[in-house]
Amino acid sequence: MILGVAIDTPLRRIFDYRVSAGQPSPPHGGRVWVPFGRRRVVGIVIEYREHTEVPAGKLRDIHACIDTEPVFDPQLLKLLLWSAEYYRHPVGEVLAAALPAALRAGAPLREELRVWRLTEAGRRQAMTQLSARATRLRSIVEYLAHRDAAPASDILQAAGASMEALHRLAARGFVEWQQPVAETASSGTVHPGPSLNDAQQAAVEHIAACLGGFSALLLQGVTGSGKTEVYMQAIAAVLARTGQALVLVPEIALTPQLVSRFRERFDLPMAVLHSGLSDGERLAAWRQAQLGQVHIVIGTRSAVFAPLPRLGLIVMDEEHDPSFKQQDGFRYSARDLAILRAQRLDIPIVLGSATPSLESLLHARRQPETLLRLPRRAAGAKPPRLSLVDLRNQPQTQGLATATVQAIDRHLRDGGQVMLFLNRRGYAPVMFCPGCGWTAQCRRCDAHLTVHGRGTQLACHHCGNRQVVAELCPLCSTMLKPVGQGTERIEETLGLMFPGVALARIDRDSIRRKGELEAVLTRINDNEVRLLVGTQMLTKGHDFPNVTLVVVLNADQGLFSTDYRASERLAQTIVQVAGRAGRAQRPGEVLIQTEYPDHPLLTKLLTGGYEAFAEGALQERERSGWPPFARIALLRAEAPTPAAAMQFLHAARDAAQAGGLLACAQDTNQSALRGLRLLGPAPAPMERRAGRFRAQLLLQAPSHGPVQKFLAGWLPILETLPASRQVRWSIDVDAQELF
Ligand SMILES: Nc1ncnc2c1ncn2[C@@H]1O[C@H](COP(=O)(O)OP(=O)(O)OP(=O)(O)O)[C@@H](O)[C@H]1O
Ligand SMILES: [Zn+2]
Incomplete structure (x- = not known):
């Protein structure tokens, strides 16, 4: 059988491998070890096929299955595959983005509960009784001699041994395994909150009534109106139905208060996923979420992919926040994907903000029943x-x-x-010479250097370049002044x-x-x-x-x-x-x-x-044809010379013309691409950054259908353009910042 395997590389394709007849076939969405060039890497099985185009001599076998069950449930895997397609990003990188680093590196999906330790006999006699040539067995004994107990994977890795070695030691009575007392998933308690005001009450009731079906609700509440209280009480309703809740926030490090408010209210297992976690902590949190042991996950952008088997409600706080859009690599919008995830799971999502994005406001205007408002501050405070x-x-x-x-x-x-x-x-922001007008510029960016440390240091906020300040102007020796x-x-x-x-x-x-x-x-x-x-x-x-x-x-x-x-x-x-x-x-x-x-x-x-x-x-966006009344995508290029970046983009534009893609766009009968326009190319507003010159070409269309259709035809062409080898380029679907 042939497996289509997604591998964490920038190549926009999946890779075919063979499973030989005797081998167990890995589950869909499970991980496998595969040979990749001269390396051995972790891949994820996303297709089963009978045939492949890869010539028989080149087709390679997988090395081993890692999982006996999928790492992504089918719904989540579908969402990820859809995202790769929609954002035109290599599928291997997309799947990798949704997994903790330890799982990307092949760590076991389940925590090993079974631990191994030396027996009394092993402690006393193993080293004298084992043959000097049994180096692996001896390393295992040595490793265990320094600790109480350890899971097999740790032991085998440290000793460079296989499971068989451990079993041989067990057979001789030197080691034994033991099952620690399993923790039972506690149901916990939810402490009562303050009594809600009428608007809060209405919002909570509305959300609770929506549970069990899809709706995208906008909770528009002025600052201090008690949105967090609404989230918490709505979540309590989900928990009461034994569901799980996912709370997405812009930046956890900046809002420790929110997490502690949740911890005070919900005395039950909860996972907090953010960039400050160590690999081990992240893996542990991920595993608990996946097993359904935690009831609430609070996380930043990438937590939109957290595995939650009983997910019943998604809350996105400060939904307007730009940090929900990833700005490099896999440029997804967690906001948009969260809505999609809710839709596919048939559960409600609550988007909360005092200052909703124009996307959300337009949606609420078109479907007024999805708008929940908290017009006044909670607890009687007046608006400022x-x-x-x-x-x-x-x-x-x-x-x-x-x-x-x-x-x-x-x-x-x-x-x-x-x-x-x-x-x-x-x-x-500027170090200035009052004598001749000279200013301190970054050598690598089109930007001023920012003065730091009370005037003693200069730093570029775009490339990180740092310099010590000279006191005098390099041109006219006048004393410099921070302005x-x-x-x-x-x-x-x-x-x-x-x-x-x-x-x-x-x-x-x-x-x-x-x-x-x-x-x-x-x-x-x-x-x-x-x-x-x-x-x-x-x-x-x-x-x-x-x-x-x-x-x-x-x-x-x-x-x-x-x-x-x-x-x-x-x-x-x-x-x-x-x-x-x-x-x-x-x-x-x-x-x-x-x-x-x-x-x-x-x-x-x-x-x-x-x-x-x-x-x-x-009104202005509608007049000028910008989102949310249109869809855009941005093709960005950067190169060591300004000409190379522009050349590539011109070639990209010409290729669209030559490939007939633009002609289709102008032909009103070809409705699939109707209204699509290419604007540019033009240099980026700040052209030079970290020594590279940046330019962009903008794609605009009345809806996302034409954008997707166009990109599907265009990207394969771009990959083969000779000019593409001189530049680094990327595509940003639904770009939020145009630079
Ligand atoms: N029903 C209520 N009774 C009493 N106090 C409340 C009630 N609801 C919220 N509060 C309090 O009002 C304050 C503001 O609430 P909260 O922080 O939830 O507002 P918010 O809408 O999330 O604010 P922002 O968007 O400005 O961050 C908090 O101190 C909260 O404890
Ligand atoms: Zn710089």
């Missing part, structure tokens, strides 16, 4: 009051307008906490302005090690820290009851971006940061510093909130 600080007619000190400084002072004196948000870490502000400098300025007030900075430079964020969050919640400055790390779902003033230091960075999603992102960030103010008894105030107080994005947000902004943004 937003106002603009016009930077054009105010004196400033290091980016802080006088009115802002006065407001900070007032809130501190009233006993509140103040949070300042700036989306730029480091000391200053503009980053979080570090704001921290320094605040320290000078408010001496004696405890201050904390939260960004990727200040929070590096595990536990550091928790420590700061505790100090904030204990009211020990009064002034907080940080990047978007501060915006993510934190619940700080004492914060009464939030300052957005520079709203202008996103106002004039060319990216079609930039304004949506900016509006979401502003509303999310603003939402950290006044979450408890004391009312909150939000100041947004800008040089463009008349910009429609800001005026809309101020007068009508996120919904008014979104309404306008949807």
Whole structure:
């Protein structure tokens, strides 16, 4: 029999192997060891066939089956295969992305419960009685002499021996195995939560009524409206039906509060999957989920592929968050795949946000029965009051307008906490020469170097390149000056302005090690820290009851971006940061510093909130034919020279023309490709990055049908283009960022 095997390589194909007649045939979705070139690798069986095109002389046998049962259940495997097709990504890499590293390396699917140890006789006599030539047997004994007991795989790996050796030792009475007491899956308890307000109650009831069938529900609740409470009570309803729940969140490291709230409420086995886990921890969590031993899985993007045999509800918190889209390699959208998974399992998914993506808002507009709203803050807190600080007619000190400084002072004196948000870490964005206008540029990127360490270091935020600062301009020897502000400098300025007030900075430079964020969050919640400055790390779902003033230091960075999603992102960030103010008894105030107080994005947000902004943004997207009213895909290329990247993209475009793909698109009778357009190629907005030149070609179509149809014909051609060998290229289906 022939097996079609998916292997973790960038090649967009599956590989054929033979299972000889006597061998057991591996299960569909199970792993096998196969020869691959001169290596031996783990592959996953995804097809059985009678015939193959591979000539008999080249067809190789699999080495061994690893699993006796599939690693993916059939539904999950189907979803993964579909994703590989949809995102046009090599299937082997897609399947690998869904498995813990240890399973990719061939670790057993099930934890070995049976452990082996030396018997009393083995401990005393084995070494003297075993022949000196029985080196493997002796290594096993040596290995076990240092420990109580160990699973067979550890022993055999350490001793380089086979199972047979272990059995021979057992036959001589030197070793024995033992079954540890199996842990029974505990059912646990769910502690009662606070009594819900009417809107929360209605939302929970609606979700509970949807259990057992598919629906994609949008939980649109203003910041602090108690969405987490709704998730938890809806999950309690799923658990009561013995189902499992999957909770997807943007970044767990940034929201330890959410996990601890779940742990307090649900006193039952739960797995938390995130990038900070060791391989062993990840494998353990994965196995427990797969066996149905955990009731809840909380995880980031890739947890959308977590194995959950009794999955009954998916919750995606902050569904608008860009981190749900993988930006390199297998560029999937966890949001879209989560919806698809729910649909295929016939279960509901709840997408929650105070600032939903335009995709979700459009869906809710078309199917109003799927919209659940929490219009008010929970527990009676009032919405924060937003106002603009016009930077054009105010004196400033290091980016802080006088009115802002006065407001900070007032809130501190009233006993509140103040949070300042700036989306730029480091000391200053530019090192500048007042003498000749020279600025410090990255050697490898089209970008300024950011000043760090109070002006002593320069770093590129795009390629990681670091340099020590020269004090004098290399051209005219004038003393250099850091210009503009980053979080570090704001921290320094605040320290000078408010001496004696405890201050904390939260960004990727200040929070590096595990536990550091928790420590700061505790100090904030204990009211020990009064002034907080940080990047978007501060915006993510934190619940700080004492914060009464939030300052957005520079709203202008996103106002004039060319990216079609930039304004949506900016509006979401502003509303999310603003939402950290006044979450408890004391009312909150939000100041947004800008040089463009008349910009429609800001005026809309101020007068009508996120919904008014979104309404306008949807109209604009519809007019200009961008998602969610259209589908896009981006062909990116990068090369050591700008010409090579562009040449490839031109060749790609020409190939589409020559292959008749574009003609079909223009021919209205060929409905399969109707309305599809290619725009570009054009250099990326930041063309040079880490020494490579980047360019892109954009595909736009009214729906995803034509995009898929076109890509299916186009990609095989691209792979054979001679120009493709000069570049690194990739395709990004439903691209979110155009660079
Ligand atoms: N029914 C309720 N009764 C009392 N307090 C509540 C209730 N629901 C939520 N809260 C409290 O209100 C605060 C805000 O709730 P929560 O953090 O769930 O809001 P959220 O909508 O997830 O906020 P955000 O989107 O801004 O992160 C929390 O301190 C929570 O404990
Ligand atoms: Zn750089």
